[in-house]
Amino acid sequence: MAVRVAAAAPRDLFEAAAVIHRAFATLTGRIDPPSAAMNETPETLAARFDRGGAVFVARLDGEIVGAVCADPKADGSLYLDRLAVDPALTGKGIARALIEAVEAFGLAQDHDRVTLGVRLLLTDNIALFRHLGYAETGRKAHPGFSEPTSMDMAKSMRPA
Template structure:
């Protein structure tokens, strides 16, 4: 049996697979992030509604089964990526990088200037990944109710400037 990996634009019909992939990928953070990740509140219905309103998603499938995904939306002239998710059994194969590259390709196709994301201050491995992919910190912010930064905003310019 051949092992095939395909990245494609998700549709509202993919919402259950997207929700399950996000839940499984973020499970390692349950009880470790303060405040808790909003990923734990994602539902198939909520994702389908967001897709119907114009948000986007890219799903990665191995042999027809979801192994990764990322959600997107236009924000301030850039494409924002969120909920970057790779199942534990699919990690270490460069899939996160491929998903980010797919978001960058989508941003370029739309004529947008860059790609943005937010990453928790405590997730230093994720920060290193995004920095290695060309993202730079643009600011920090606190979640509601916190008096110190809990999240780092990052951006990658697609025209080579930062």
């Protein structure tokens, strides 16, 4: 099984949004508040290109089975979000390949670090990011919540 990751072309955005919806639908009822990822459309994904960001897709046998977004931030970082893998294909290295694509893009665009936010309830996701060298940088509560609901994480793109 060879997974190929590449920058999405405009024609890929419908399928990219669909895989994001499939992946994040598995969180319905598990996280509160619900993820805004369910609001992604081909148009909202395309808007990332206008901001200097990117969308990457993972293909298996020619079909899009994963997607991730990357957005540059004013502080010099690159924000990774909407990491999505088709629920039938988790555990096959697709998420790692997508994350590596964002990191390579970050280096090529001269960003000093990749940042992200992950829900505290998604302990497997947190473990994956830690395994890949991301460290916690803080916690936040979504509006209307008194306790933290998400963790901020970052990985330096510069040699130590």
